[in-house]
Amino acid sequence: MIINSQNLTHKKLNEKIRSAVKSGINRIELKNVNGQRYIASGLKADVNIKIYGTAGNDLGSFMSGPEINVFGNAQDCVANTMDAGKIVVHGSVGDILGYGMRGGKVFIKDDAGYRAGIHIKSYKEMVPVIVIGGSVHDFFAEYMAGGIIILLGLDRNKKIAGNFIGTGMHGGTIYIRGKVETYQLGKEVSTVKFEETDNELIKKYLAEFCSSFNLDYRKIATQKFTKLKALHHRPYGTIYAY
Amino acid sequence: MESSASVLCKSSVSVQCIRKANMKKSLLFPDFTVTRDPDKCIQCEVCVRQCAFDAHSFDKEANKIETDNSKCVSCLRCATMCPTGAITVSEHQQNIKKNKNWTEKQLKELYKQSETGGILLTGMGTDKDYKIIWDHILLDAAQVTNPSIDPLREPMELRTYLGAKPDRIEFRVQSSEFRGQNKKLRTTNYELQTKLPPQLKLETPILFSAMSYGAISLNTMRALARAADECGIFYNTGEGGLPKELYKYGKNTIVQVASGRFGVDSDYLDVAAAVEIKVGQGAKPGIGGHLPGEKVTEEISQTRMIPTGTDALSPAPHHDIYSIEDLSQLIYSIKEATGYKKPLSVKVAAVHNIAAIASGIVRAGADIVAIDGLRGGTGAAPTRIRDNVGIPIELAISAVDSRLREEGIRNRASIIAAGGFRNSADVVKAIALGADAVYIGTAALVAMGCHLCQKCYTGKCNWGIATQDPYLVKRLNPEIAARRLVNLIKAWSHEIKEIMGGMGINAVESLRGNRLRLRGFDLHENELKILDIKPAGESM
Numbered sequence: 001m002i003i004n005s006q007n008l009t010h011k012k013l014n015e016k017i018r019s020a021v022k023s024g025i026n027r028i029e030l031k032n033v034n035g036q037r038y039i040a041s042g043l044k045a046d047v048n049i050k051i052y053g054t055a056g057n058d059l060g061s062f063m064s065g066p067e068i069n070v071f072g073n074a075q076d077c078v079a080n081t082m083d084a085g086k087i088v089v090h091g092s093v094g095d096i097l098g099y100g101m102r103g104g105k106v107f108i109k110d111d112a113g114y115r116a117g118i119h120i121k122s123y124k125e126m127v128p129v130i131v132i133g134g135s136v137h138d139f140f141a142e143y144m145a146g147g148i149i150i151l152l153g154l155d156r157n158k159k160i161a162g163n164f165i166g167t168g169m170h171g172g173t174i175y176i177r178g179k180v181e182t183y184q185l186g187k188e189v190s191t192v193k194f195e196e197t198d199n200e201l202i203k204k205y206l207a208e209f210c211s212s213f214n215l216d217y218r219k220i221a222t223q224k225f226t227k228l229k230a231l232h233h234r235p236y237g238t239i240y241a242y
Numbered sequence: 243m244e245s246s247a248s249v250l251c252k253s254s255v256s257v258q259c260i261r262k263a264n265m266k267k268s269l270l271f272p273d274f275t276v277t278r279d280p281d282k283c284i285q286c287e288v289c290v291r292q293c294a295f296d297a298h299s300f301d302k303e304a305n306k307i308e309t310d311n312s313k314c315v316s317c318l319r320c321a322t323m324c325p326t327g328a329i330t331v332s333e334h335q336q337n338i339k340k341n342k343n344w345t346e347k348q349l350k351e352l353y354k355q356s357e358t359g360g361i362l363l364t365g366m367g368t369d370k371d372y373k374i375i376w377d378h379i380l381l382d383a384a385q386v387t388n389p390s391i392d393p394l395r396e397p398m399e400l401r402t403y404l405g406a407k408p409d410r411i412e413f414r415v416q417s418s419e420f421r422g423q424n425k426k427l428r429t430t431n432y433e434l435q436t437k438l439p440p441q442l443k444l445e446t447p448i449l450f451s452a453m454s455y456g457a458i459s460l461n462t463m464r465a466l467a468r469a470a471d472e473c474g475i476f477y478n479t480g481e482g483g484l485p486k487e488l489y490k491y492g493k494n495t496i497v498q499v500a501s502g503r504f505g506v507d508s509d510y511l512d513v514a515a516a517v518e519i520k521v522g523q524g525a526k527p528g529i530g531g532h533l534p535g536e537k538v539t540e541e542i543s544q545t546r547m548i549p550t551g552t553d554a555l556s557p558a559p560h561h562d563i564y565s566i567e568d569l570s571q572l573i574y575s576i577k578e579a580t581g582y583k584k585p586l587s588v589k590v591a592a593v594h595n596i597a598a599i600a601s602g603i604v605r606a607g608a609d610i611v612a613i614d615g616l617r618g619g620t621g622a623a624p625t626r627i628r629d630n631v632g633i634p635i636e637l638a639i640s641a642v643d644s645r646l647r648e649e650g651i652r653n654r655a656s657i658i659a660a661g662g663f664r665n666s667a668d669v670v671k672a673i674a675l676g677a678d679a680v681y682i683g684t685a686a687l688v689a690m691g692c693h694l695c696q697k698c699y700t701g702k703c704n705w706g707i708a709t710q711d712p713y714l715v716k717r718l719n720p721e722i723a724a725r726r727l728v729n730l731i732k733a734w735s736h737e738i739k740e741i742m743g744g745m746g747i748n749a750v751e752s753l754r755g756n757r758l759r760l761r762g763f764d765l766h767e768n769e770l771k772i773l774d775i776k777p778a779g780e781s782m
Contacts, residue, residue: 014578037571042579044508057571062579064508077562080575081499083507096562100503102547115561119503121547143502143555145548168557171549234535234553240624241360242700 001025005053006032014038021045035075040066057094060087063104076113079106082128088212092134101128101147105205109213110134110155114162115142122146122172131209138162142186144230145171150205152177152220165189166228170235174228175202177220188235189228198227269353272311272334276320282328283307289320289329294702294714317695319704351625362625365698365708367525367617367662367684370629375636375769376668380778382759384746391748393739399749400735402679404516404656405441405585406609412436439609440585442496442516444679445474446735447750448669450727451614451660451683452498452520452589454480455505456533456542456554457621457698459715462707465690465723467491472724473731478681481505481520481531481556483545489513496587499576501530502556504546508579516610517576518587519569521560524618524661527591527632531556532622536701539710570606577607585609592616592638592661593631597645604646604655611655612681613638617662619684621708622699635661636675640773643676643755666737675773676755689730690723758782 003016013036020028026047030039033053040049042062051059051070060068061080068087076094079087085104095113098106103126111134119142120128128147135158141149144166151174153160166174167186174189175198185191202225210217276297285307289298297313298320300306314331321329338346351362384390391398412435419428450466457480466477471494478496483505488495492513499506500520511517522528533542533554543550563569573586587610588603590596600611615635620628639659646652659672660681669680688694691705698708706717738750747753761778762770770777 010574010578011582018581038575038578041575042508042511042581058575061575062506062508062511077571077575080562081503081506099562100506102503102507118561119501119557121503123544123547126547142561143557145552145555168555170552170555233549233551236532236553236555237535239361240363240534241354241358242363 001027002029002031004032005030005034005036008036010036010038010056014041017043017049021047033072037075040068055089060085078108079104082106090213095137097132098128098130101130102126103128105129105208106131107209107212108132108134111158112136115139117141117144117147117149117174119143119145120147120149120172129205131205133209133213133215134158135160136162138164139167140165141169141172141174141228142166143168143170144174145169147172148175148201148205149173150175150177150202150209152209154215154220166230168235169228169230170233171230173198176226176228177223179226185228188231190231192227192229194225194227198225268357270312270350270357271336272314273350274314274316274331275311275334276309276314277330277332278307278309279328279330282326284326284328286325288323288325292319292323292704294704294709294711295697295700315695315697316693317697317704318693363622363699364625364628365619365621365623365696366694367619368629369696372616372634375634375765375773376664376671378763378765379636379671379773379775380761380763381667381670381674381741381745382761383744388746390746391743393736393743396743396748398739398742399751400446400738402444402447402750403441404444404610404658404678406439406655407653408436408438409653410436440516440583442476442585442610443474444476446731446738447673447679448731448734449475449496449658449679449681450477450686451619451681452478452480452496452518452523453621453683453687454482454498454531454533455485455545456480456482456537456710458708459703459706459710459718460485460541461715461718461720462687462690462723463488464720465718465727466686467494468720468724469727469731470494472728475731476515478518479505479514482533482542482554484510484513485541485545498589499572500556501558501560502546502554504548504554504556511576511580514584516585516587517580518589518610518612519560519572519576519608520589521563521569522591522593522614523589523620524591524614524616524632524635525620526623526627527593528558529624529627530558534622534699534701537710542710566602566606569603573607587612587658589614589660591618591631592633592635594633596633596638597641600642600657601645601649601651604651608655610658611642612658612660613642614681615659615661618660619662619687620698635659635672637769637772639672639675639677640757640775644774647755666734667741669734670738670741670753671760673750673753674756674760675775676757678754685730686727689726690718691726 029050035056037056038058040060044064047066049068054072055074057075058077064083065085070089073091074089074093077096078093079098081100088107092110093112097112097116101120112132114137116136131150133152133154164186166189295313301308414433416431470477481498481500495514496516497514498518498520535551535553588608589612592615616632656678659677663682703709706714760775763778
């Protein structure tokens, strides 16, 4: 089913998507998307949505299940508190990618803004995964409590990440292709030893990422990764007088 | 003759030992003294088992129960449970030199900080001696010129609807004639044409304030949920998620979305009657939530999706909200996710600029503005923040209500006031000042057994309320606690009806914003101006 999004408010657009899903349609194409917010917000369904144009803020927020492909860029707060499903952006995204994400996957072909992967969390089999092909700004993976974030930095002309990486982090794992300087790290994280299981994990998600964007897996996989973990289980456990 | 001290000084090893010991020796002295009446004590060790702070212990060698006063927090659990009433807890009498400036409390806090280097933590609302404006506001009653109403025999309306009200309503009027027995009769039907925004229907203008799973135990949540269901009111999950077994109380549940996004998924949003974005709370304006790792057990780890034993960090700002426009974005993100079927509340702390903030919140699209005042409670907050930040709820209510009226947008959102409501008279005064309903937290906890020892942040609540320790949690029977809560709501509702009846008012709608029926007593002129009430003695 094709929906022409031109001149549709976010409310109308979402209504059309919801009624399509309700009638059992599982493939939807949104044409001429021009910054409409909240696309597929809270949508709980097994549906494939292709977005042509620029997706607005809060794409797929609170979403549980759908697979979304954006052929263009997306704005801020993509995958805000997303529960399950997959978002693939064939371009760049704005700030606060994956805020409080609880599950599912987000693949960004190019860059993400500030505070990408903030507060992502996990429990047992619910492990959110974010893979970013380009670079990120400051406060990458802030307050990270769980899940996996992989940063590739494919455009080597750009600095791969800003400063304060993993500030407030107390769970989960960050993989960065290549190196970051110690001064770029938040004081709650450190580089840890790379293990065989890490290789398998990266291989799995990298292969999926590359096939999403038709990238050459072998070319990307050759470079070594830096693994970052939280230094402490309770970064602020000692600042209080009991 | 040599004193023992100088003998010790001759040995350098001993001096070191003494120095070391001195460093470890705390300068703090106990807050409380526990007295045990030896005639009454039967050495049954109930007190030993009841105290999670280990104040009581059984000395096997001496074959008697010992008490360490320094560990007592005066939660009175032992004194209450002692079968023979042998235990009394009193303030510790230490003859510290009286000083109005450097009080015993100040000294103790300095000792504690110099020994730990830590930020002082505390629980519940501030205990500081600020003027309580409620106690300086007097209610009116009807005499001679207008009749009072007897609420026991006449209908009194406490039902309250929370949510945005339309600017205007349109009806379709349909008249029809039909033949009666002897004459023509005429009926008129009115049909509402305006689509009303979603509303929360309360049988009485009281809700249970946000308290999170993690800060409070599951049994406490069960009690709040059951009581809300039975009273036709609402409880609020706080920001710690909602255990699946409580989904059945969804129609009486307000769920919170806070900066940590704990437990927020589509089921959580779906099951609730309303969603509240938590921006701030009265006990710690400008400070994020911080559930100490001691309380993050396996169950809490599951609902919050963070590792067990870590501190659950809810940062002060939502990092997707840096402006009113951003707040609007989150409001509509949630409204889209819930199909515009539920009222959306935004909770903020009462701070200096609260009127303008509330106006922004309403314009951002919120259906309810919840305002938490200076005395709002908490499970854990830095003492300095709790005791020094924010403004009293009394002033905030009238400032916000006045501002929204001036701007002509008062109908667009309901106001819930929170922060230290102690009794039904406070509730009546709050509504007369302009609130639609009130949140009660501390009063509800006290109804369930809380004794305000302010140690919630330790996770050792002996009353089974603010703890996750399974041994302590089972002390609170959710059925009994729910019964006590229902009794409280019932009693307050009756009292509200009595007060309203005395004023000659038979519907809470007519009380709302009715500041003419309030008088200030012993209040400063500026306070009267902000409250927009007249001084006692001045007539209508």
